[in-house]
Amino acid sequence: MFPARALRRTTSTPCAYTRHTSSPFSSSQRILRPNSSLAGGTIREESTEESDSKASRDQEAAKPILASDPLSAKVGSNYVAKGRALEWEMRRLTAEIKRTQQRRRFVETTLKGPYTVRTRGYGKIPEHIADSKIEVKDNQVTYTDRKIPNIWLRDNCQCSSCIHDATKQRLLDTFSIPKDIAIESHSFEGEGPSNEVLNIKWSDGHSSAYPASLIKRTTRSEEIKGDLRRGKTHINLWDSSIASSPPSCYYQEILGQSQLHLLLGKLHKYGFCYVDHIRFHDPAETKALLESIAFIRQTHYGGFYDFTADLASKDTAYTNIALEAHTDTTYFSDPAGLQAFHLLSHTDGEGGASLLVDGFKVADELLQTDKNAYKVLSTVNVHAHASGNEGISIQPYRGFPVLEHDVATGELLRVRWNSSDRASIELPIDEVETWYDAARKFDALLKKKENEYWEQLVPGRVLIFDNWRVLHGRSAFTGKRRICGGYVNRDDWISKYRMLLLGREKVLEELPVS
Ligand SMILES: C[N+](C)(C)CCCC[C@H](N)C(=O)O
Numbered sequence: 001m002f003p004a005r006a007l008r009r010t011t012s013t014p015c016a017y018t019r020h021t022s023s024p025f026s027s028s029q030r031i032l033r034p035n036s037s038l039a040g041g042t043i044r045e046e047s048t049e050e051s052d053s054k055a056s057r058d059q060e061a062a063k064p065i066l067a068s069d070p071l072s073a074k075v076g077s078n079y080v081a082k083g084r085a086l087e088w089e090m091r092r093l094t095a096e097i098k099r100t101q102q103r104r105r106f107v108e109t110t111l112k113g114p115y116t117v118r119t120r121g122y123g124k125i126p127e128h129i130a131d132s133k134i135e136v137k138d139n140q141v142t143y144t145d146r147k148i149p150n151i152w153l154r155d156n157c158q159c160s161s162c163i164h165d166a167t168k169q170r171l172l173d174t175f176s177i178p179k180d181i182a183i184e185s186h187s188f189e190g191e192g193p194s195n196e197v198l199n200i201k202w203s204d205g206h207s208s209a210y211p212a213s214l215i216k217r218t219t220r221s222e223e224i225k226g227d228l229r230r231g232k233t234h235i236n237l238w239d240s241s242i243a244s245s246p247p248s249c250y251y252q253e254i255l256g257q258s259q260l261h262l263l264l265g266k267l268h269k270y271g272f273c274y275v276d277h278i279r280f281h282d283p284a285e286t287k288a289l290l291e292s293i294a295f296i297r298q299t300h301y302g303g304f305y306d307f308t309a310d311l312a313s314k315d316t317a318y319t320n321i322a323l324e325a326h327t328d329t330t331y332f333s334d335p336a337g338l339q340a341f342h343l344l345s346h347t348d349g350e351g352g353a354s355l356l357v358d359g360f361k362v363a364d365e366l367l368q369t370d371k372n373a374y375k376v377l378s379t380v381n382v383h384a385h386a387s388g389n390e391g392i393s394i395q396p397y398r399g400f401p402v403l404e405h406d407v408a409t410g411e412l413l414r415v416r417w418n419s420s421d422r423a424s425i426e427l428p429i430d431e432v433e434t435w436y437d438a439a440r441k442f443d444a445l446l447k448k449k450e451n452e453y454w455e456q457l458v459p460g461r462v463l464i465f466d467n468w469r470v471l472h473g474r475s476a477f478t479g480k481r482r483i484c485g486g487y488v489n490r491d492d493w494i495s496k497y498r499m500l501l502l503g504r505e506k507v508l509e510e511l512p513v514s
C-alpha cells in the first residue's frame with residue numbers, strides 16, 4: 001500500500017522544494033500556500049508541474065482581490081497582475097535552471113572513469129623517476145622539465161620554525177608568504193641522489209634546505225602517491241577456492257607490536273585473516289587483540305560487542321535469520337574499516353555458517369563483463385539508513401555509489417553494498433531501473449557459488465576482515481549462538497599498518513609529496 005503523498009514525493013526533484021517567500025505582489029495571499037510553519041512541520045514539497053498548475057489557479061483566484069487590494073489601489077491592478085506574472089515566470093525559470101544544473105552534475109559524474117580494480121601496488125617505491133638533475137634558473141626550480149613553484153617550496157620548508165618538531169604540524173602561516181616569493185640565492189651541497197640538498201635563501205629573508213629526494217618526489221604519479229598514502233602493496237583477489245588455505249596467523253605470534261604486521265599485511269593483501277589459538281572462555285583476549293591494532297569504534301551498538309539472537313539492538317544481526325553478503329554500516333558517512341567476529345559458543349542448534357565474498361574480485365568481474373553496469377554502480381549515489389533502535393535513524397550526510405574510486409587514479413577504493421539498509425536511489429524516479437538493472441548483475445556475481453567462501457567459525461578462531469572490500473553474511477541458525485567482536489576505523493588501522501610497513505620516519509618524510 002503506497003500513500004499517495006509518498007508517490008507524489010517521488011516526482012519532486014531535490015531542488016523542487018518550493019520556497020514560500022513572501023511576495024510583494026501577493027500581500028493578501030501567497031501564490032503557494034505553506035501548509036504549516038517550517039518550525040511546526042515540513043515544507044510541503046511540490047513537483048514543479050503541480051505548483052505550476054496550482055499557481056496559475058491561485059493567480060486566477062486572486063484576480064477579484066486585486067481591485068480591493070491596497071497595492072492595486074496604489075499602483076493599478078494591471079501592474080500587480082504583470083508583477084505576479086513576472087514573479088511566477090522567474091520561479092519557473094529558477095526551477096528549470098536547477099534541474100539543468102542537476103542533470104549536468106550527473107552527466108559530469110557519469111563521464112568519470114576509466115575505472116580499474118588495481119591489484120598491483122608499488123612495492124619498491126622508485127626514489128626518482130629519472131637521473132635528470134634539479135635545476136635552478138631564472139628564479140625557478142625545475143626537475144624533469146617540471147616547474148616546482150616557489151610558493152610550494154616555501155610552504156613546505158621543513159625547518160623547525162616552519163614545522164613543529166613534536167607535532168609535525170605547520171607553524172608557518174602559508175598565506176603570509178608573498179605571492180611573488182623569489183629565490184634570492186641558492187646552492188647545492190652533498191653528493192649523489194640521496195645526499196644532495198638544495199639550499200635556498202628566500203626574498204622574505206628565510207632560508208630553507210630541501211633534500212633532493214623531496215623535490216624529486218613531487219613529480220611522482222598519482223598511483224605512487226596513492227599507494228604511499230594507503231600503504232598499498234600487491235593485493236590478491238580470491239574466490240571460493242581460498243577455502244583450501246585461508247590467510248591466518250597465531251595469536252601468540254602477533255602479540256608484540258613488531259609482529260602485528262603479519263596480521264595487518266594479510267588483512268591488506270586478502271581483505272581478511274583468521275587469528276587462531278585465542279582464548280574464548282573470556283572475550284577479553286579478543287578485545288585486546290582488536291585494541292592492539294587501534295581503538296575499537298563506538299557506535300549505536302556500543303563498542304566491543306558480544307551479541308546473540310535476542311534483538312538487543314533492533315538489527316537483523318541480532319536474530320537467527322540468514323543474512324546475504326553485505327558490508328556493514330553503509331548508513332555511516334564513514335563505514336567501519338575492520339570488523340571482527342569471534343564465535344564464542346553455539347549450543348542446542350545448528351547452522352550459522354559464515355559467508356565471505358571478495359567485493360573487489362566481484363567488482364573486477366563486473367568490470368570485465370559489463371562496463372556499463374560497473375559505471376552505473378560507480379556513479380549513481382545510493383542512500384542508506386539504520387532506524388531500528390528507538391529514537392535513532394542514522395543516514396550518511398550524502399549518497400554514495402556502490403563502487404567508490406580514487407578520482408586521481410580511477411582505482412576501486414571501497415565497496416558499499418547492503419540491500420537491507422538501502423534507502424533512496426539518487427536518480428529521477430522514472431530512471432531508477434538503470435540502477436536496479438546494474439545492481440542485479442552485481443548481485444548475481446556476489447551470489448555466484450564460485451565467489452562464495454563459506455566457513456563455520458569455531459571458538460578460538462577470530463575472523464577479522466576489511467569491511468571496505470570484503471562482504472560477509474551468514475546462514476540461518478537455531479539454538480543459542482554467541483559472537484563477540486568490534487569495529488575499527490579505516491584510517492586507524494591503515495595508520496597502524498603503514499607505520500609497521502614503512503616506519504614513522506618514511507611516513508613523515510612522504511607527507512608533503514604523497
Ligand atoms: C554490532 N554487530 C556486529 C553485532 C551488529 C551490527 C549490525 C550491522 C548492520 N546489520 C549493518 O549491516 O551495518
Ligand SMILES: O=C(O)CCC(=O)C(=O)O
Nearest residue numbers: 317323328354472473474
Ligand atoms: O552473525 C553473524 O555471523 C554475522 C552478523 C552480521 O552480518 C553483522 O553483524 O553484520
